[in-house]
Amino acid sequence: MAEIEPLRSVSIDVAQECIQIRTDLPDAELKEIGEFIDSRFSRSAKFQMDNKKRLALLAVELTSEIFELRKQLRRAKVYYDTMEKDVKNLSLLLDEGIARATSGREDDI
Structure with missing residues (x-):
């Protein structure tokens, strides 16, 4: 089982601010x-807004993208589950067909 990395405290410069966070993410990430x-x-610099409003706008944009990705992920899971069910059904039909073909050959012998 993979070990869980302990949280460490780091400073990160983001959106013209230096913030202190606790994370287990590697520095490259x-x-x-x-x-x-x-x-x-x-x-958003082209809009004449203060940084607080720009950050709020960015938060809304990113959250919207996350929600859209979640919808896509749910649709992909439904599609995957349907495909998995279809593959199982096809496999059963194939096994049944092979069994019939094999038993038919034995009758010929």
Whole structure:
């Protein structure tokens, strides 16, 4: 079983703020997350809003994306479950067909 990494305290610069967080994420992943947020945050610079409002806007955008991804994941799971059921049914039909073909050959002998 995989070991759970202990949480560590780190400072991360994101959206023009330095914040202290506790995380088990590796530094490379934290850097990637910070860069992603900074990139998305900078897109709203063209709007004449203070950082607090820009961060709120970004939070709404990202939350909307998360909700959409969750919907897609649910649809994919339904599709996967349906496909898995269909594969089991086809497998049973194949096994049944093989059994009939095999028993038919034995009658010929």
